[in-house]
Amino acid sequence: MVKMKSLSFTALIIALLFSLAACGGGNNETSQPSDSGSTSQPTASAATESPSASASAPAEETYDLGGREIRLASWGEGPKADTPEGQKILERVAEVEKKYNVKITYVNQDWGTYAEKFTTSVMAGEPFADVVYLPANLPLTMIKGGYLTALDDFMNVKEETKLSDQIIEAGSYGTGKTYGFLTAPPLFDNTGLLYNKRMLADAGLPTPEEYIKKGEWNWDTFVEVLKKLTISKSGNGEIDQWGLTGAPHSVGYPLIYSNGGVLYDEATQKAAVDSPEAIEALEFENKLYNEYKVFKRDEGNDWEDPARYFVEGKVGFYPVQLFEVPPRFLDKMADGYGFVPWPMGPKATDYVMGQPQMHVNVIPRGVKDPKMVYKIWEDLQFFDTIEEDNRVIAESWFSDEDSVNEALNTYKIMKFARYSGLGVDELMRPLLKDIVDGKVTPAAGVAQALPVIQASIDKALQGN
Template identity: 40%
Template sequence: MKAKLSLLFLALLLVLAACSGNNAATPQPSDPPENENKTEAPPAEEEKEPEEPEVNLGGREVRISQWWDAEPKGDSVADELARERIANVEKKYNVKISYLNTEYWSTSEKLSASVMANDPFAEIVRVPDGFIWGLMNGGFLTPLNDYTAASRMSDEMIEAMKFGGDTVYGLEGWFNDNESGVYYNKRLFKEAGLKNPQELMEEDNWNWAAMVDAAKKLTVDNNGDGKPDQYGLAGAHYVMSEMMIASNGGRIYDESTSKVMFDAPESMEALNLLHSLYNEHKVVKENEGNDWEDPAKYFAEGIIAMYPGGLWEIEGRIVDKMKDEWGYVYFPKGPKADAYLDRLGGTETVVIPKGVKDPEVMVKIWAELTDFDNWEENRRLSLENILPDETSVANAMNDNGEARRVFGGRFGGLGIKDHLDSVTEKFLTGETTPATGIAQVVGPAQAAVEKVLSGEIDDEKEEEAGGEG
């Protein structure tokens, strides 16, 4: 019996050994496969940006005030895209967009009066140049610091919309890198055997000295009567003073310190140049009664080699009036400049009046109606229609990246430009020097600034312009 049991036990061991040998790589039940009895983790979902909460303003009218008819009615691509943006906004927020054409000089008064009556006349208002200071200081505007994330404005633009303070009051999509420069007559430069401003710029030699040199050589007496009948330059003294100060890295006013900057070294150097053009070099053609219109007229007539002016002037003053070939370049670099610098004096901006409901939504609506994505392309197309050649368009668009605006010096509405103009006007006759004239007006100009910033407003309308936007 024991022998039989022993044989059975031995056979069982052999069977187990055989099974073990044939499945050496197979884990035993006490050691289950890695994937057995485990549930695979689902694939990780991509993180989604949190969706904006739905905003329903119940069919409310959102009124947008400007001093022209801004409703897109044409059949251009830009107008079609604008209508599409309006439709998207109206659907998204359940609103009705309407445009108000408010008279320029009445805008500020209408805004302040309606806010005081607790009934803002519009939800979004474009304020003309010069009025922002009184509206800010009078408490008529909604502070926008908490809503800038919805505005799509760059950090630089957000800072600019503080107007030297700590509170954001304005909305602006962008500032073009270049808005003003020098128009030049190609024929006059060619006939004189001179390199024109574009050629000088390509050599990195377009500076104040080069402009003065060209202006002297291009101021000539062609008919031999003892008086020049062709001049190197023409312009309004009050425009050239701004452009020259900016081109040297200077400012007429410093927003951060609330100080008039007429007597800063950069400014004085520019004013000395302007004085010399009239009195030492005598290369600026005298205007014949209309400082605003005459210079562009002379340029169109072909008797001026260089005309400093704004891009806005092309359609009304140069295109279809200029017979000679012409071009556009930046204003030349001043001695203290490291780039081609352009002024930024105007204070025109978009605001939300105090008391407007849902200001954050209004900022979003403004941003979604503003063509952030296509503005550069649209601007290029516009410039291609009015500028004479690709090089001029490239300059106006700042394709080479060499131009920039001088920020932090907007002065429109502060009452200071008249003081500076009263000095530069005397340059025309040599009645005063920059040092003497500026010393006489810095104090009164500073007093004018402090009067405006303190909230004291004159009864008369402030009609001082602060340069092109």
């Protein structure tokens, strides 16, 4: 049994947003990024040790930015001292403020006005923040529109930052320059399946982890498990317990990834929903709904209803985004739950978790001394404790070691397939609903929707 560590949801989000992906902004005096990075000169801290001690432990450089305000923008509140996590972050803030002679301010920007605030302030030459945590649907269009400063414009990213190769590549969006940055992809964005432990035990079924260890966690096994969970508990012949629930897109998308497909191919900048892998996945989803009849449909709200069914113990599996666990399931269920990746499709060679969404930190065009701003952001982070922090978070969400490890393993099976901001999701959702409602076959529906989806992609990539 994993030792549980008490973390409130607010504390978790604060820790993730600001410890793993802190962001912010500030007043600017120039409209273009500085070529040299910073005009401020480093000064050595006063040495108090003996010469031999100083030689073994060099004094940390400090900088004097004249008390400048460094603004970090997100759509949430900044850290507070009422939790251990918040206190830890605030202690780091105080250290960084002293090192650079700055005042760090967290800016809570309303999600609904985020894009407008960002673009209008940059166009006016006065970005509203120095570092901005940008929603996943905005970076591509912001890059195309010239609103962002690439880190490569003022530093050698590989040699002068602590960013991993994965983040450097992911933050480039195929441009060859890094615009977005994080300490690491946040755990709360990762996805998989929650399962009801009590229901599996009552049915005499192994846990999904046992199937994984035997190499049998695949679509065929999944169907057999779902069938055994879809029963009439009352005995009157009317089904009142189902194997699976979820919105059509929350099932269809991960099935495509689990079969080795993607919705959008970043390398070719083309929609890929017509690939054999994707079509087979959509056909499988259609069978889950209409042939195998193991699916509990929503009652008009495809966000609230499926989660409620899982909490009430009416369904065995729920397609989860990990940020949902604390507010929707933790301490809300009579039954225990576990976490597992989606089963492997017939065209896949390993488990895959598609990562279509990644919010990133960016430096708006026009921020003064962008190199110093980046270094301030980097010094605020906890790069050396990323794995430890993620484990603490996962242990607060799940009560068994297998589920904790599977949550952390999502990083190892992650495949970037980002389409947020390209209109793909908005056009795919009604298509998937029509497929599961029997209004169109997967092949015919995709053939009809594909030109429209590609046109939306092309328009977004052109900066429109």
